[in-house]
Amino acid sequence: MTSLAPSMPLSAIAADSVCPLHVSGLSKQFASSSTAVFSDVSFRVAKGQSVALIGANGAGKSTLLRCCVRLIEPDAGKIILDGVALSGKxxxxxxxxxxxxxxxFQKHCLVPRLSVLSNVLHGNLAHRCGPRNWSQGLARQVDRQQALDCLEQVGLADLADKRCDQLSGGQSQRVAIARALMQQPKILFADEPTASLDPQSGEDIMELFATLGRAHGLTLFFVSHHIEHALRYADRILGLRERQxxxxxxxGSENLQSLRGFYA
Known part of the structure; x- marks a missing residue:
């Protein structure tokens, strides 16, 4: 296993616009616990890189991923996302x-009673507010076409008008990915995206992530319990253990045996 290099000074991180995600000294402790979930975590993710975050159950992987975009508020540390410091915003x-x-997300977070196309359009809410981005019947034609293009990329254009509560788990996750693509993201986070899927659907989803990452030059940062996925679909592997x-x-420098040893 590779030991961690000294963390980069924050001034140097801020000046480096190549890396879309910089984390420095990140810590989190919930009020209900006497110990920190993790403490003083620092790393940087390079543009176009695919990074897997692994660790045992309860190690804090999902919490760390959410803290990186402040879906969960960290207690300490600094986050620079695409050159912009999130602290204080x-x-x-x-x-x-x-x-x-x-x-x-693992749970897909779709609106079950709405159509597939309407759910994909919700990704546009990151850029424009209002009811025209809530339902396909109200959407602008240019946005409808973009949403259809996103569905085409995940192989579900033929299901655009189907209600989301009629989809399989794998199809629902593909809709969630299409919704994320609708944002025109530079970096794509995924929190255990295959955990609720059968093995074949899980492999299909990870292949889709890899294909889309290459096609769009996306930076990928995903949490996974499957070390095989970390080895196959990530360029780099980060591991949380003992709150660090x-x-x-x-x-390329790891294998199944070495990663299993990380959990020992």
């Missing part, structure tokens, strides 16, 4: 700072 300023960030980031290694 709130409301409209915070939403604007992360409007080029796509986030795919104790693994930062290229996937």
């Amino acid at each position: 709130s409301g409209r300023d915070l939403r604007q700072a992360r409007n080029r960030v796509g986030f795919v 980031l104790l693994l930062d290694s290229s996937s």
Whole structure:
């Protein structure tokens, strides 16, 4: 396993616009717990890189991922997203700072009674507010076409008018990915995107992430319990253990045995 290099000074991080995500000294502790979820976590993600975050159950992987975009508020540390410091931002300023960030959740977070196309259009709410981005019947033609293009990229254009509560788990996750693409993201976060899927659907989703990442030059940062996925679909693997980031290694220098050893 690769040991961590010393963290980069924040001034140097801020000046480096190549890296879309910089985290420095990030810490989080919930009020209900006597110990921190993680402490003093620092790393940087390069443009176009695919990064997997691994760790045992309860290690804080999902919390860390959410803290990186302040969906969960960290207790300490600094985050620079696409060259913009998130610290101190709130409301409209915070939403604007992360409007080029796509986030795919394990639970899909679709509106079941609405159509597939309407759910994809919701990705446009990152850039424009109002009812025209809530329903396909109200949407501008240019936005409808963009949403259809996003569905085409995930292989579901033929299901545009179907209600989301009639979809399989794999189809629902593809709609969630299309919705994220609608934001025209520069970086795509995914929190255990295959956890609720059967093995074949999970493989299909990870292949889709890899294909879209290459096609759009996206930076990918995903949490996974599957070390095989980390090895196959990530350029780099980060590992949380004992409330610290104790693994930062290229996937090419790791294997199943070494990653299993990280959990020991």
